[in-house]
Amino acid sequence: MKRTYFENIRAGIVSTVVGLSLTVRHLWAARRRRSELYVTDPNYFAQDTGMVTLTYPHEQLPLPDNARYQLHNEMDDCIVCDKCAKICPVDCIDIEPIRSSEEIGKASDGSSIRLYAAKFDIDMAKCCFCGLCTTVCPTECLTMTHEYDFSSFDVGEMLFPFANLTAAQATEKRALWDQYQLEKEAFKRNELAKPAASPPADAPAPPVADAPAKRPVFRPGIKPKT
Numbered sequence: 001m002k003r004t005y006f007e008n009i010r011a012g013i014v015s016t017v018v019g020l021s022l023t024v025r026h027l028w029a030a031r032r033r034r035s036e037l038y039v040t041d042p043n044y045f046a047q048d049t050g051m052v053t054l055t056y057p058h059e060q061l062p063l064p065d066n067a068r069y070q071l072h073n074e075m076d077d078c079i080v081c082d083k084c085a086k087i088c089p090v091d092c093i094d095i096e097p098i099r100s101s102e103e104i105g106k107a108s109d110g111s112s113i114r115l116y117a118a119k120f121d122i123d124m125a126k127c128c129f130c131g132l133c134t135t136v137c138p139t140e141c142l143t144m145t146h147e148y149d150f151s152s153f154d155v156g157e158m159l160f161p162f163a164n165l166t167a168a169q170a171t172e173k174r175a176l177w178d179q180y181q182l183e184k185e186a187f188k189r190n191e192l193a194k195p196a197a198s199p200p201a202d203a204p205a206p207p208v209a210d211a212p213a214k215r216p217v218f219r220p221g222i223k224p225k226t
């Protein structure tokens, strides 16, 4: 339908007034904020008015309990089993274990700790937040925290070290393990070098094992001529 010149002017004015009234209505509603509800809350979609912008980082949206963000390792409970590093699909966990000749502690679940961690680095720049490492961890010391704002201008700062040994302590523990290995080898050599002890004269003769039954010898028969 073709409008006249004055009908166009009228439609323009009506459209402007409707648009402005919407703007004013939202400005009025923006005097108050929407409450911070997580998306699973039944009232989440009931809040159709109110200000939504958060003044981050002073305000943050609530996070679900199973949110996957920065990893944390509680080293006192880590048994340095390497399972997390093995299952990581992007190889962002780097562990250097040092063996110990004896138990060095117990994790809070009672697991025995027999390895030191000279290095336990997690490169969060590579991590794809799959959570597999936290699933396989036998002592549940590796967890995903709610910390998600760890951005940095330097990618090197994304490497999070968790090892609780200093370089000097690691060198000392390595030397202790090497020393233990040398002593073990020397002990083995001494044991092998000792002459075998001869049995006393009045000792009963060892029982003679039954001779093994003779196996029948296979003799192929002569193939009948056809």
Ligand code: SF4
Pocket: 071, 087, 088, 089, 090, 091, 092, 093, 122, 126, 127, 128, 129, 130, 131, 132, 133, 134
């Ligand atoms: S969350 Fe996934 S990618 Fe990140 S360290 Fe664990 S296993 Fe590797």
Ligand code: SF4
Pocket: 073, 077, 078, 079, 080, 081, 082, 083, 084, 085, 133, 136, 137, 138, 139, 140, 141, 142
């Ligand atoms: S799986 Fe757990 S206990 Fe094993 S090395 Fe990784 S963090 Fe430590």
